[in-house]
Amino acid sequence: MDPRLQGLLVGILFGIVLQRGRICFNSAIRDVKMTKDNYLMKLALLAILVETIGFHLAAQLGWIKLNPKPLIPLAQIIGGFLFGMGMVLAGGCASGVTYRIGEGYITAFIAAVFYGITAAAVKGGPLSFVNRWMGKPITTTNNPGGFYAAKDGAVNLTLANLLNINPWIVAIIFALLLLIVLVFWKTTERKVSGLNWITGGIALGLVGVIAYLSQKTYPLGITGGWVNLFRTTTANLDLTQPIPYNWEGMEIVGIIIGAYLAALFAKEFRLRVPKDPKTFVQVAVGGILMGFGAGSAGGCNIGHILSGLPHLAISSIVFTIFAVLGNWFMVWYLFERK
Amino acid sequence: MSNEVKPTYTLDERGEVCPVPDVDTRRKLKEMKSGEILEVLIDYALSKERIPAGVKEVGGEVISIEEIGPSEWRILIKKL
Numbered sequence: 001m002d003p004r005l006q007g008l009l010v011g012i013l014f015g016i017v018l019q020r021g022r023i024c025f026n027s028a029i030r031d032v033k034m035t036k037d038n039y040l041m042k043l044a045l046l047a048i049l050v051e052t053i054g055f056h057l058a059a060q061l062g063w064i065k066l067n068p069k070p071l072i073p074l075a076q077i078i079g080g081f082l083f084g085m086g087m088v089l090a091g092g093c094a095s096g097v098t099y100r101i102g103e104g105y106i107t108a109f110i111a112a113v114f115y116g117i118t119a120a121a122v123k124g125g126p127l128s129f130v131n132r133w134m135g136k137p138i139t140t141t142n143n144p145g146g147f148y149a150a151k152d153g154a155v156n157l158t159l160a161n162l163l164n165i166n167p168w169i170v171a172i173i174f175a176l177l178l179l180i181v182l183v184f185w186k187t188t189e190r191k192v193s194g195l196n197w198i199t200g201g202i203a204l205g206l207v208g209v210i211a212y213l214s215q216k217t218y219p220l221g222i223t224g225g226w227v228n229l230f231r232t233t234t235a236n237l238d239l240t241q242p243i244p245y246n247w248e249g250m251e252i253v254g255i256i257i258g259a260y261l262a263a264l265f266a267k268e269f270r271l272r273v274p275k276d277p278k279t280f281v282q283v284a285v286g287g288i289l290m291g292f293g294a295g296s297a298g299g300c301n302i303g304h305i306l307s308g309l310p311h312l313a314i315s316s317i318v319f320t321i322f323a324v325l326g327n328w329f330m331v332w333y334l335f336e337r338k
Numbered sequence: 339m340s341n342e343v344k345p346t347y348t349l350d351e352r353g354e355v356c357p358v359p360d361v362d363t364r365r366k367l368k369e370m371k372s373g374e375i376l377e378v379l380i381d382y383a384l385s386k387e388r389i390p391a392g393v394k395e396v397g398g399e400v401i402s403i404e405e406i407g408p409s410e411w412r413i414l415i416k417k418l
Contacts, residue, residue: 022384027356035360035392091355107355190391193383268383270409274353283355335361 006214007247011254014207014220018099018255019262021200022192025093025301029084029327034335037188043197043204044306049178050205051219051310055212056147056171065149066167067218068156068313069298070137076318078134079297080304082289083319084326087301088334090115090286094222094300097287098252102259104271110280111287116226118291123227131296149217157314170312194266208307215247221303223294225252293326343401343414345377346370352381352410359385360392363415367398370417375401378413386411 017023021043028040058064087093090111092100097115100108121127139154142164148155160167187197195203212219228249237243263269274280294300297319299308305323308316349366351359359380366376376398380386390400393415401414 022387024356024384027384030357031388034357035364035388035395037388037391039391091358188391190387192387266383268409270381272353272381274355275350279355335357 007250011251015258046201054209080322083293086289114287122295
């Protein structure tokens with residue numbers, strides 16, 4: 001099957017799960033601090049647990065090579081913090097603003113457009129000089145068990161290849177820690193009409209594993225997809241050649257279609273427009289910060305958090321820490337400050 | 339049943355970006371007096387599920403959640 005068609009189908013599935021699970025990483029991170037509500041956080045951690053086992057199993061069976069994201073410390077620290085602040089202003093993370101387009105959220109559409117264009121400018125566009133300031137990736141030549149994709153012998157850093165031990169050791173310890181947290185951290189009560197945290201978390205994790213088996217080079221992502229859509233659509237193309245839309249670009253289209261269908265079916269589709277025009281400016285600024293952050297860090301809450309943490313990639317661990325700090329800082333600034 | 343209760347205040351949160359409906363509801367409840375009723379109008383299912391869980395902490399109790407249109411709800415909350 002054409003990879004682009006596969007990307008579209010995986011995207012539709014992803015969009016349905018996001019919509020029915022009301023999965024938003026911005027809410028997940030924020031609510032733990034602001035309202036002491038861990039419902040979506042537990043859903044996200046369960047998905048990461050399923051993926052940690054799934055990805056390592058797929059690599060063990062030789063179906064894929066694990067391909068962690070490159071570690072550029074400054075990029076993940078600064079980019080993570082900017083991304084974390086941006087998602088609070090935008091009212092949703094990268095996947096959140098993408099699937100909410102399908103639910104009829106005008107603000108999500110505006111945030112996603114500014115996010116995609118800014119990310120494209122930073123990744124190989126007119127703002128790419130920013131990435132040269134951040135420095136070069138730190139890599140290793142360790143490749144325990146041949147689990148990892150190598151480029152000229154260089155492998156991107158994970159906890160396992162940094163310590164040069166069997167990746168299963170780190171994966172199983174990480175999975176057990178997650179399991180302990182999930183079992184002993186009391187779930188905030190919530191009456192849900194869609195997927196609950198257990199069914200939603202398992203479904204999200206499985207979509208991640210399916211995505212890796214389909215795309216091969218990486219599981220789910222959002223930033224690269226928006227960049228591909230904008231760049232290809234507005235490029236000066238040689239039409240005798242195939243048009244370079246890719247798996248991830250079509251995945252974005254699929255997410256919007258899947259969320260639209262799920263919302264329509266559940267009678268939750270509705271055009272939603274904020275009353276105060278300043279909200280449009282706020283979400284546009286949020287989108288720009290997210291694009292700038294994800295563009296330089298090499299991924300967003302999906303690429304780094306949902307897909308990157310199960311690799312135990314150092315880059316994704318650093319990004320996650322600083323995205324959480326950026327989110328909490330902006331939540332404090334906007335909603336908690338006296 | 340819920341139509342008999344007359345709200346003291348109304349917040350129209352339709353169209354607002356997440357988490358503004360939750361934050362506004364909690365802020366309003368904090369400054370209300372005991373026995374007063376807050377009516378919140380929302381249009382997003384996630385808010386419908388999150389607001390009831392969040393109001394307990396600020397001394398509120400959900401009296402009713404009523405569907406008033408396609409993906410539109412009216413929540414009545416009493417300050418205890």
